Amino acid sequence: GSLSAAYSLLQGEVCNMINKKYSEFLPSMESAEDLVSKVDGLASNIDLLKAGIENEVQRDLNVAIAEFTELKQQLEQDALVLSVLKKLQEFDTAIKHYNTALLEKKYVAAAQQLEKARSSLKTLESRKGFELKILKALGMELTVQTQNMLYHLGEEWQKLAVWKLPPSKESSSLESAVHSELHLHTVPSEEEGISGPPVASVLQAFAVLGELHARLKVFGQLLLKYILKPLILFPSLQLLPEEQSDVFILRFKSEQPNLDHSSPMEVFYKIQLVFEVLHKYLLNVPLQQPAEEEHRVTFAELLGDMIWEELSDCLIQNCLVNSIPTNSSKLGQYIEVIKSTEEFEKALKNMRFLKGDTTDLLEYARNVNSHFANKKCQDVIVAARNLMTSEIHNTVKITPDSSVALPRLPDPMAGDHLKPGKPSELPQNDTVTLGNETKLSQYTFSLPTCRISSSVEKLMELTYQTLLEATASTDQCCIQLFYSVRNIFQLFYDVVPTYHKENLQKLPQLAAIHHNNCMYIAHHLLTLGHQFRYRLTNILCDGAATFVDLVPGFRRLGMECFLAQMRVQKGEILERLSSARNFSNMDDEENYCAANKAIRQVLHQLKRLGKVWQDVLPVTVYCKAMGTLLNTALSEIVTRIAALEDISAEDADRLYSLCRTMVEEGPQVFTPLPEEDQNKKYQEEVPVYVQKWMTFKELMIILQANLQEIVDQWADGKGPLAAEFTAAEVKSLIRALFQNTERRAAALAKIK
Numbered sequence: 236g237s238l239s240a241a242y243s244l245l246q247g248e249v250c251n252m253i254n255k256k257y258s259e260f261l262p263s264m265e266s267a268e269d270l271v272s273k274v275d276g277l278a279s280n281i282d283l284l285k286a287g288i289e290n291e292v293q294r295d296l297n298v299a300i301a302e303f304t305e306l307k308q309q310l311e312q313d314a315l316v317l318s319v320l321k322k323l324q325e326f327d328t329a330i331k332h333y334n335t336a337l338l339e340k341k342y343v344a345a346a347q348q349l350e351k352a353r354s355s356l357k358t359l360e361s362r363k364g365f366e367l368k369i370l371k372a373l374g375m376e377l378t379v380q381t382q383n384m385l386y387h388l389g390e391e392w393q394k395l396a397v398w399k400l401p402p403s404k405e406s407s408s409l410e411s412a413v414h415s416e417l418h419l420h421t422v423p424s425e426e427e428g429i430s431g432p433p434v435a436s437v438l439q440a441f442a443v444l445g446e447l448h449a450r451l452k453v454f455g456q457l458l459l460k461y462i463l464k465p466l467i468l469f470p471s472l473q474l475l476p477e478e479q480s481d482v483f484i485l486r487f488k489s490e491q492p493n494l495d496h497s498s499p500m501e502v503f504y505k506i507q508l509v510f511e512v513l514h515k516y517l518l519n520v521p522l523q524q525p526a527e528e529e530h531r532v533t534f535a536e537l538l539g540d541m542i543w544e545e546l547s548d549c550l551i552q553n554c555l556v557n558s559i560p561t562n563s564s565k566l567g568q569y570i571e572v573i574k575s576t577e578e579f580e581k582a583l584k585n586m587r588f589l590k591g592d593t594t595d596l597l598e599y600a601r602n603v604n605s606h607f608a609n610k611k612c613q614d615v616i617v618a619a620r621n622l623m624t625s626e627i628h629n630t631v632k633i634t635p636d637s638s639v640a641l642p643r644l645p646d647p648m649a650g651d652h653l654k655p656g657k658p659s660e661l662p663q664n665d666t667v668t669l670g671n672e673t674k675l676s677q678y679t680f681s682l683p684t685c686r687i688s689s690s691v692e693k694l695m696e697l698t699y700q701t702l703l704e705a706t707a708s709t710d711q712c713c714i715q716l717f718y719s720v721r722n723i724f725q726l727f728y729d730v731v732p733t734y735h736k737e738n739l740q741k742l743p744q745l746a747a748i749h750h751n752n753c754m755y756i757a758h759h760l761l762t763l764g765h766q767f768r769y770r771l772t773n774i775l776c777d778g779a780a781t782f783v784d785l786v787p788g789f790r791r792l793g794m795e796c797f798l799a800q801m802r803v804q805k806g807e808i809l810e811r812l813s814s815a816r817n818f819s820n821m822d823d824e825e826n827y828c829a830a831n832k833a834i835r836q837v838l839h840q841l842k843r844l845g846k847v848w849q850d851v852l853p854v855t856v857y858c859k860a861m862g863t864l865l866n867t868a869l870s871e872i873v874t875r876i877a878a879l880e881d882i883s884a885e886d887a888d889r890l891y892s893l894c895r896t897m898v899e900e901g902p903q904v905f906t907p908l909p910e911e912d913q914n915k916k917y918q919e920e921v922p923v924y925v926q927k928w929m930t931f932k933e934l935m936i937i938l939q940a941n942l943q944e945i946v947d948q949w950a951d952g953k954g955p956l957a958a959e960f961t962a963a964e965v966k967s968l969i970r971a972l973f974q975n976t977e978r979r980a981a982a983l984a985k986i987k
Contacts, residue, residue, distance in 0.1 A: 252926050265949040268668075278555035309835040315892040316583055318530050326355040333380060341468045342388060342440035350443055351383060352377055375386060385446060391437045393449060395420050396517065398457055409489060412465035412472055417458075417485040419516045434517055438534050448541075456540040458509075461946040463546055466505045467553050470497040471738060474505055476512060485509065495574065499572050501551065503579040509897070513538075514586040539588035542642060547595045555599055559606050576600040608712035612719040614699050619723040622690040623730045627738070627745050627748050630687045630851070633755065635681035682758045683853035688922055691752040695759055698723060702767045713771055717780060724785050739796055744847040751852065753793025758785045763928065801860060805867050811836045812868065818875045821889035850909050862924025865901050869931045872897065876934060877964050882971040891938040894931065900923075938967055942982040945969060 333348035356373055397418040401411040443449040462485065465472055471491060477484040494709035513955055518535040583589040599606070670892050698720050705716035731749070740743050771780050815833035820826045843865060848857055876882075876890060902918040922928040933956050937945055948956035949965060956965060967985050973979045 252351050262922045270488075270900075294902075322355045322359050323369075326352050326359075329355065330376070330380065337384065337387065338676070340436075342384075342391070342436045343443065345384060346440040346443035349377070349381055352380075358742070359467055362580050371636045376474075385441070385444065388437055388440055388444075388446075393440075395434050395437060396454065398461070400461060404762045409465070409469045412469060413463065413487050413489050415487065416533075417462065419483040419485075419512070420481060438518075447534075447537070450539055451538050455538055457543060458538075459542055459549075462509055463506060463542075466509070466767075467497075467502055467549050469848045470501075472505075474508055476508065483512060485512060497554065498577045499550075499554050499558050502554045503575055504723075506546075507579060507582050510583060510586055510588055510627070514588070524788070529840060534588045536590070539590075543589065543595075550596060551599050556610070557598065558604075559610050561694065573597070605711070608708070608715040609770045610713050611701075611712070612629050613705065615697065615716070615719050616722060616726065618697060618984055619694060619726060620730065622694045623727055625690045626690075626736055627688045627690070627735055629689045630686040630748060631692055632684070632686050632850075633682060633692075633751075634684045644824065674866060682755060683855065684853045685751045685755075685853045685856075686748060687755045690746055690916045691755060694723070694727070695756065695948065698759075698763070702763070702771075705771060715929070717771060721782065724760070724782065724789070727756070728785075728788060732792065732796065740799070740803070743800050743804065743844055744851060746796050747848050750793040750797040753789045753796075757789040757793070760786050760789065797860075801863065804840070804864055807840060807869060808864060809866050810870045811840070812875070815875070815877070818872070818893070819879055820885075820933045821886040821893075827889050830893055831896075832871075834896055837902070838900050841865060841901075845904040849906050852907070854917070858905060858920070858924045860960040861905055862921070862926075865904065865921075866925045869925065869927045870895065870902070873927060873930055873934055875958075876938075877968060879971050882938075884967075887972060891935055893936070894935045898932065898935065929955070931958045934968075937965075941970070942978055946982050946985050952986070 283909040329348045330351035333345050333352065336342075336345035336348060356370070356377055359370055394482070397420065399416040399418065401414040419600070438447060438450075441450050443598050465487070466474070469489075469506050471489045473488050473490055475486045477486070513534055517535065518538060531625045555572070556603075577600075580589060580594060580597055584591060607982075701716055701723075703718050705720075706715040708716060731752075732739065735745070737748070739749055742744075759923075760782040764783065767780060812834050813833075816826050821830065841861065844864065845861060848860065851857075852860065872894070879886075902921045906914045906919060907917055908914055933948070936948060939949065939955070945956070945965070948954050950957065952962070960968075966983055969979060969983055973982075
């Protein structure tokens with residue numbers, strides 16, 4: 236019951252609450268509905284307004300925009316037309332002012348007006364989409380007026396600087412230089428109006444028109460070709476400047492020169508005089524008018540830029556190079572050249588022909604030590620090569636008594652470089668005493684008497700002089716000169732055998748002389764470095780100053796050449812003996828004649844060699860060489876005869892006769908000395924130099940001996956015959972010479 240009452244009570248409270256909330260909600264909902272109806276009305280009005288704007292206002296706005304765009308385009312077109320008309324007016328005004336200025340000969344103003352007209356025309360031509368047919372006509376008019384202006388300026392320029400050149404196109408001769416003149420009609424006149432436009436006006440007008448560089452370049456080339464270079468190249472050429480009332484003339488005259496080359500001081504003076512004239516009468520004007528004094532660029536500076544490189548090269552190659560001393564003792568005097576070079580460059584800089592940082596000539600002159608070394612080395616190598624390529628057959632005689640042209644060198648402990656003195660000479664009769672009292676002749680280490688090429692003697696003198704020069708030079712120069720001397724010998728090693736190759740192969744005398752030349756050089760190379768080692772720079776004193784390493788090469792070079800010639804001569808001897816028909820059947824007259832002819836040809840060859848080598852080769856070398864060749868002939872004859880299987884009595888007699896000819900006339904080819912009576916000694920010593928001489932003599936004995944004599948000569952293998960022939964060779968000869976008998980068999984039995 237209580238639950239029902241509670242439930243009822245609760246239900247009543249809920250209903251009261253709901254009624255209360257509903258009564259509060261109802262007015263709110265009504266106001267909201269009212270607001271919705273108002274919004275719907277406003278939206279309807281907006282739609283009506285939007286429809287009105289789209290239909291009426293937008294159409295009016297589009298019309299306004301179209302009108303504005305059209306007006307804007309019209310304005311732009313009018314502005315373009317106006318600017319074009321303005322430029323056309325500027326062009327026309329410029330051309331009118333140009334014509335007026337040209338008539339009044341105000342060339343700079345006229346040129347400037349032309350440039351204004353050109354600028355206006357370029358502006359007109361640059362406007363895209365706006366092309367006028369008149370522009371082409373204006374361009375042609377501008378071109379015509381420009382050419383007209385250049386023509387007038389050219390005429391004026393030719394009047395100002397007049398060249399009078401020789402008709403010949405050859406410009407490098409002294410004669411053509413003498414006939415060249417430059418007339419400068421730029422001398423200021425008392426009446427400036429009558430004298431015509433000044434040179435500044437003409438040149439500045441050229442500059443405005445962009446034609447100045449070409450005009451000055453032509454002028455500069457003429458100046459170099461006909462004035463500046465001839466003054467450098469020809470010492471006899473002298474300037475004759477002449478000033479008249481309205482013209483300054485540069486002409487030349489030729490005088491007999493004292494030297495082949497002018498001194499740099501003389502050349503600098505002449506060149507400076509030319510530039511002073513140009514500076515005073517032609518080019519000392521600014522490039523632009525007006526110009527500040529400090530920063531102005533003058534025409535002299537432009538011309539200098541164009542010609543200085545070529546001019547300085549010419550001055551260096553044809554003037555300064557020739558002034559470099561050839562002797563280190565004259566290097567101290569070169570300070571005058573350096574000073575004059577410095578003054579010359581300074582003068583050109585003051586006249587604005589040179590820029591402040593240009594020092595080409597001065598740098599070259601100050602570097603004289605290096606140039607001296609290079610020039611000296613070059614001169615030495617050229618002189619050496621000329622000697623190497625000269626004729627070998629012009630000879631001089633070298634003897635142990637010959638006074639070698641050695642400089643008198645100071646004591647190694649001396650501190651100062653001494654000047655070269657007279658050639659040192661050893662006392663003729665001095666001997667060197669050793670510790671054990673054994674005495675050596677002064678000639679012990681001398682070169683034997685022989686003939687060498689005079690060019691080689693001069694070559695050695697050149698090397699000694701060069702090394703002596705090195706002792707008095709700076710360290711760098713000393714090193715260069717020392718290695719130049721080494722290069723001389725290397726050059727000889729490479730050049731002479733190649734340059735004279737054909738003659739050395741064909742001519743025995745030249746081969747002998749070349750052999751002597753190489754031995755002579757090797758002989759000097761042994762001591763050459765030692766003689767100078769204490770006088771050269773410290774860098775070379777520590778064992779580097781030597782030539783000993785070149786000695787084996789030179790000895791080998793001489794020997795190989797001579798041995799090659801010996802092989803050629805041996806080949807000719809063997810070839811001649813090959814026509815002797817093996818010395819067989821000498822009873823046949825034809826065979827005997829052939830053998831006799833071969834013997835005679837060999838002897839003739841040997842006599843000819845003996846003559847061409849006479850007084851050329853050292854006696855010992857001569858005797859060895861002739862002995863070797865004679866030995867070749869004898870050995871070949873012995874081999875051929877020993878190989879015969881049958882020798883009749885008549886054959887033996889004739890073979891003996893041929894051999895006797897060789898024995899009698901063979902020693903006569905030994906003529907090492909021109910004096911006949913002095914050659915007998917060497918002819919008697921033939922067995923010393925001819926290895927097969929005794930063999931040949933024994934063969935001759937066999938050809939004439941009987942069996943018993945041959946056995947006696949053999950003497951059981953202890954006789955002279957056994958010393959020269961083997962048992963088999965003797966037996967072969969016995970079988971060929973004697974018939975097969977019991978006596979022959981008995982003799983053969985004893986040969987063993």
